[in-house]
Amino acid sequence: MVSLGKWSLAKKRREHKAGILGVTFFTVFLCLVIGGLGTMAQGAEKGPIKIGFISPHTGNFAQMGLDMVDGFKMYLDEINYTVAGRKVELIVEDEGEIPATAVTKMRKLATHDKVHLVAGVFLTAAVYAVAPVAVEAQTPLIITLSAGDDLTQRKRSKYVMRVSFTGAQLGHVAADYCYKKLGWRKAVTLGMDYGWGHENVGAFQRTFEEMGGKVIQKVWTPMVTADYGPYAASLKRDADGIFEVVTGAASIRLLKTLRSSGLMNKWKVMAPGTATDESLLPALADDGVGVYTVFNYSAALKNPENIKFNEKVLKVIKRAPTLGMAHSYTGADWIIRAIQAVKGDVENKDKFIEAVRAIEIPNSLRGPLKLDKYGQVVQNIYIRQVEKVGKAYQNTVVETYPMASQFWTYDPETFLKSPVYSRDYPPCKFCQ
Amino acid sequence: MTERRPSRGWMLPGLGILLAVLILLPPILPTYVTILITQSLIFAIVAMSLDILIGYTGLGALGHAAFFAIGAYTTAILVTKHQAPLSSTLLWSIVSAAGSSAAVAFLPLRASGIYFLMITLAISMCVWGLAYRWVSLTGGDNGITGIPRPDLGLPWAMNDAVYFYYLILVFFLICTVLLFLLIRSPFGKTLVGIRDSETRMKVLGYNIWLHKYLAFVIAGAFAGLAGCLYAYYNSFVGPNDANLGICMELLLMVILGGPGTLFGAGLGAFIITFLKNMVSVYTERWLMVMAVVYILTALYAPDGIMGLLKKFQKRRQGP
C-alpha cells in the first residue's frame, strides 16, 4: 500500500493549527511572487522597442530553436540593438514541446511584458495555437519560421504576417518539378500526421494530379515514430517516386530506412527542405546524398548576400549556417526595416502593420522577397539536391522557381473557397 | 469521533484571509499573474481530487491526468464542433470523465500497491495514445485549437483575464466546498479508515471495493470538471495534456503540498504552476530546477509542506 507515515487523532489538532500557518505561508508566498513579478513588468511608454521571440529550447527541436535565436540576435547585434533612435529589447521565451507552453508564453509576452510585436515560433501546431492569442491581444505576430497555411488564408488576420513559407508553397512547386523534370507519373506520399505534413502533401497531390499524375498511396505517420521500417515496407513498389514530409531527427531515421531497405535505389526522394536542414546533413552522411528537396533557401546559394551571411555566421555564431539562423536573420531584417519605415513609432499598431506588409527586400540572402496581400511572403523557391562536396554535404540548388506565391498559379479567391489542405483533402482518388 | 470545537476557530480567520486575497487582489495584479493564478486554481481542483485518492484513500493513482484530458477534450469538441454552451460542456465533461473512470476503474482495483500504480499509468497512456491517433475526433497532434471563452450572457466578457478568473474562482470554491464536505462525511471518513487499515475496515463490515471504486469515480468527475475549465482557459487541447509528465506533475503537486490535507494539494498546485512559469525567466535550466524539486520533496518532505509545518508545530508544542 502507499506508505505516507502513521496518522493519529492527536495530529488532527495540530492539523488545524498547521492550517492557519499554511494559509499564512501561502499568502506570504503569493505576495512575494506578486512583488517579484511586479518588478518585472515595466510600463512601456516610449522606452525601448520590445520584441518577443518564441522558439523551442527543450525537446526534439531544441537545436532548431537555438539556431533561430542565434540568427535573430546576430542581426540585432549588427545594428547594435538600436533602430530609429530607440533601443531594442529582445525577450526570448521557450516554446516548449507542446503548444500549451507556447500559448502561455505568448500570453505572457503580450499581456505582461507588453511587447510591441512577437516573432519566431517553430512548430506548426504551436503557431496555430498561438495566433488567436496574438490576435486577441492585438499584438502583431510576425512568423519567421513556421508554416501553418491557413493563418494567411482562411484564418488570416491583420495582426498575423509570415515571412517564412507555407506548406502549400513548397508542395505545389515540388509537384511541378517531380512531374516535369523527374518524370514521375505515379507517386506515394508519406507525411507526419499534423498540419505541416497535411499541407505539403495536399498541395503536392493537387498539383501533381492536375498535371496528369496519380498519387497512389498516402501514408500518415505519427510525429513520434521510432522505427520507419514497417512504413517503408508497406509502400507500393510500383510508384515512380516518394514525396515525404518528415522533419527533425525523424528525417534521419526515415532516410536511413529508405536507404537500407533498397528503396532509394529504385526511387528518387522529394521532401520539403526541413528534411535535409544543414544541421541534419552531418548525421545523415552518405544516406542523404541524392535526396531532392524543395525550399526557399539553401546554405549553398551563391548570391553575394548569402556568401556574406555564411562568413558572418561562421565568425560570430561559430557553427555552420542552418535554415533556422537564415530565417531568423531575414525575419529580423524585415522587422527592423519596418520599424525604420515608421520611424520607430511601433506604438501606432496599424501604421506599423501597414509598414510590415509594404516591405520589399529585393536582395535578401535567399533572393527577392515581398508580402502578398494576405500577409504571406512571395519568394523564390529552390529545388535542391544533397551533394557531397569534398568531406562535407550541402544542398546544391538545381532549379529556381522565381517569385512563387502561396497560391501557385491558382487564383487566390477560388483557392480560398476550397478547404485547407488536410488529411482528407484532396481526397485520394487513385489510392489502391 | 468527536470534533475538537476550540481548534476549529483557528481555521476560519486563516481561510478568511486567503479568500480575501483571492477575491480582492487580482484586479490590481499584473495580468500575467492573474493568468497564472487562474491556471493554478484549475490545477488545484485536479490536485485536490487526486488527493482524495492518494491522501485520503491511500490509492496511488497515477493516471489521473487521463480524466482531466477526457474532460478537456469533451469540452473542446463540443464547443468547436457543436457550439455548445457552458452548461452543456460542463455536464458532458463531468459525465465523460466520471463515466470513463467508472468503466476502467475495475482494472487497477484488481491489483494493489505498485501494480495498481502501473495499471493506472498504463490507462493514462491508452488515453494519450487514443488522443494522439484518433485524428478525426481529437485532431491528433494538432490538437483542437481556437476554443472560445464561454458566452455567459452577462455584462462581463469572459475574454478579459480578470473576469474569467472570477468565473474560475467560483468553480474552485464550489469544488473545494464539495470536496471538503466529502471528506467530512461518513463516506470520507471510511476512506480514511481504509487508508489506515484495510483489514480493520473489512472486519468492521465495510465494502472496501465499493468505497474505492466510488472514490475513483468521484475523483474522476472533479478532474473532468477541471478539464472543462482548462479547455476554455487554454483555448487549446492536445494529446500532451494526458502524458506522463502531467501525471507526474499532479503527483508532485499532491505530495509537495502534503497528501491527505486537501489544502496541501491546492498549495502544491500553486507552487508548481508558478515555479514552472517563473523559473524559465531566470534560467534556461528550469528542467533541472524542477528535477531538484522532485528529488528534495521525495527525500525530505514526503508529507509535503503541510507535513513539515505539522512537524514544526509538534516541536513547538514540546513533548
Add this chain to the structure above:
Amino acid sequence: MEFWVNQAFNGISYAALLFLLGGGFTLIFGVMKIVNIAHGSFYLMGGYVGYTVVLLTGNFYLAFLVACCVIGGLGMGMERLFLRGLSGQDLRQMLITMGIALFLQDLSLVIWGGNPLNLAIPSYLSQSIQWGNFYFPVLRIFMIGAAAALFVVLWWFQEKTKVGAMVRAAVDNAEMSEGLGINVPLVTLGVFGLGALLAGFGGVVGCAFMGIYPGLDFELLPYAFVVVIIGGMGSLPGALVGSLVVGLIDNFGKALFPELSYFTLFAPMAVVLAVRPTGLFGKG
C-alpha cells in the same frame, strides 16, 4: 510474401531493441518494486556516451563497453544515493526517479546539444544483405543477435547460478532472504546496476539504429511500459515475449493499419490488463 517476411524481420529486430529497454525495466521492477521513470534516461545517456566514445576513438565495441560501465555505475549510484531506504514507498521512489530523469535530460542537452546525433558504425554493419528481392540490413541482424545473446546470458545467470538464485530469492521474499544471510542491499544494488546497464547497451544500439536526441527518453518510455505490462512485471522471459509481441504487432499494425498506430500498441496492453493484470508471465 516479400511484405510478410520484411515486416516480420523488422518486427523482430525492433523487438530486440525493446527487449534491451524493457528487460532492464522489468528487472528493476521485479526485484525492487520500483517504477523507474529514469529508465528512458539510462537509454538516452547510453546512446550519448556511446556516440562520444565512437567520436573519440572510432571503436564501435569500445562504445558498448564504456556505455555499459558508465550507465551501470550511474544506476548503482542512483540506487545507493537516492533510493536506498525508501523501499516500499512507491510514490516517493517514483518522484525521485522522475526528478533524476528530468535532470539527466537537461544535462544531456547541455553536454551534447539539441541536434540529433547518429553513431558512426563500422561499414560492414551499415550494409544490407541482399537475397533476391529481400534486403536485410546487417545492423538489424546485429541487434537481434545481441539481444538474443544477452537474454541467454541473463537467463542462465538467473536460473543456473548461485547469485541468480539469490536474486530470485530476494525478489520473492526480501525479509526471508535477509534472514538466510543473503546480502539483500547488495543484490538490489547489483540488479539496479544491471537494469541500467541493459538500458545503456540498448541506447548504444539504438543510437546506431535510429539516432539519439533530447526527448527520446520520454518517447520510448511508453514502449517499455507496454512490454513490461504485457510480458509480466519482473519476468525476464516475460520481457522477451512482451517485446516480441509489441515489436510484431507494432510493425504489422503500422503497415496494415497506419491510422491506428498507437492503438495497435495499447490495445493488447489493455487486453492483458483486463484479463491478467500482472502480465503473461508475471507473478502475484
